[in-house]
Amino acid sequence: MLSLASQVSGLLQLAALLWRHGPSNATDAYFYLFNLGNLPTQILIVGVLYPMLLSQDRVTRKGSERFGLWVPVSALAAVGVGAAWLAAQGRVSEDLVPILGLAALNAVVQARLWYLAVAAEADGVPHWVAAIALPANALATLVVAFPWPSSTATVTAMLAALAAANTAFLVIFVRRRVGRTVIEGLPAAPARAHVAHWWFLTKSFVGYGGLMVVQSLALVLPPSTLTLLTLPMKIVGSVSATFVNAVMPLIVHQNTESPIAARRFLRILGGIIGAVSLFGSAGGIVFFPDYGLHFVAVGLWLVASASASVSQRMMFRFLPPSASRITIVVVPLIVAAVALSIQSEGFGLLALLCAYALVDAASGFLVLLSLGDRLMAIVTGLISLGLVTIWVFSLMHPELA
Structure with a gap:
């Protein structure tokens, strides 16, 4: 509550x-x-x-x-x-x-x-x-x-x-x-010499730092674009934090020995958010057809964000620190794609939404693969593919930006 x-x-x-x-x-x-x-x-x-x-x-x-x-x-x-x-x-x-x-x-x-x-x-x-x-x-x-x-x-x-x-x-x-x-x-x-903090620091710096680069690039777009981007960011972050911050510390903490409960929670959470996103996207398409793809992108982002948040906490507890390297490459690739896309006439809010959502979707996909959760890895993989498709489609149709 x-x-x-x-x-x-x-x-x-x-x-x-x-x-x-x-x-x-x-x-x-x-x-x-x-x-x-x-x-x-x-x-x-x-x-x-x-x-x-x-x-x-x-x-x-x-x-x-x-x-x-x-x-x-x-x-x-x-x-x-x-x-x-x-x-x-x-x-x-x-x-x-x-x-x-x-x-x-x-x-x-x-x-x-x-x-x-x-x-x-x-x-x-x-x-x-x-x-x-x-x-x-x-x-x-x-x-x-x-x-x-x-x-x-x-x-x-x-x-x-x-x-x-x-x-x-x-x-x-x-x-x-x-x-x-x-x-x-x-x-x-320390109990022994280790480099765990360097893995965590590199992953975190590249991830969060890369997203701030994207926001900085957004400042070259017309005023208020960053504000409009923040609206879905806040919504997605709020939905994820409401469930993940409240429940995950009880499931995964310093004394947790098994990922079974966290996997079960992820499936339930993904199903609930997925159903809400489906109905929300359908409603958005019906009542605001000009922004239909924006609603779809945000709906996919909601599921991807929850999956990434849960899987990341599982990774911290149940995989070695070096496992962080599997997601380090994701954000630089997306930042590079944004830097290239910004030259296109069709680059705008929709492409930015897809870029942010893709960070969560692709990261969640790679971590869930490493954790052996095939079902949710397939889900996040399909979400990643959908976001890339919307991104490319928006660049080809400037009226959607």
Whole structure:
């Protein structure tokens, strides 16, 4: 319920943000800087620290505490780089400066929240990570509902609310010692010399970093394109997080010995999301025929995202760290395809949707093959093929972009 409430409040916040003033340069800046500020957290905490807390090659306590210190610093630096790129594109005006500062503050606080929540999650306690965005999303939704005079003022007020709520939640984390039991129980020294963190770091950096390159490329498209891309991104992320963040820590954690329960969960989840996606896509085609392929792409993405999230956690626990290499090549290939496609007149939102969805679908396909789950590997393989077909078709028909 916490995860569901968190994701629903996030979607309500997004709807409230765009309802009165619509997409704008300010919303583009917000989404870009928010995602960029979250990038070090995704790469280093979710992509490296979390799997090292699950795997046999545990990170040391000192190493863990370095993550807690340097990831917030990296988040601050990432927002600074993003602000510089926006300025280079001529997208920073004087009234956008407060947005830059608030985005930096929020990124730092969020990084620390995720550090503690992920530590608790590795111990099989999911409710902190499930509710991690709930206070911020709820307060931001209330603030955005106020009739602010412009899109820029709305985004500024919303970011202030996000930063304030996250700071208050961090105080609660510290007082409740969230994650500290796990961190303090880590070994003082590694059991043996290993390179596990390099595999996880490479996979995470290439994956999340590549997607940020795609978002940066999207800034060369007309204003508001990035905002429109973020809408399905948020929906897909919310659906996946609602189920995966709430259930998977109970099924796969430091003491899990068998992947059977996780495989069963993936089949049930895939069936439910697949059925919803099928009806949703059909409805979209009927009521919004001009965007029919967009609905199909998002429907395929929903199934692919859930499959990738579950299979990745299974990989962290049940495969050696070197298994991460099987997905490292996926994102660079897709980024290269985006860079080539952007020269086409037909490149637009639909191609971007397919690119993002293909990252999840292709990664899930390769991991599920390695885990020996043939049924779900076939499903994600067919989804990958469908997304490539839609991508190519959109480039050949510019009116669909």
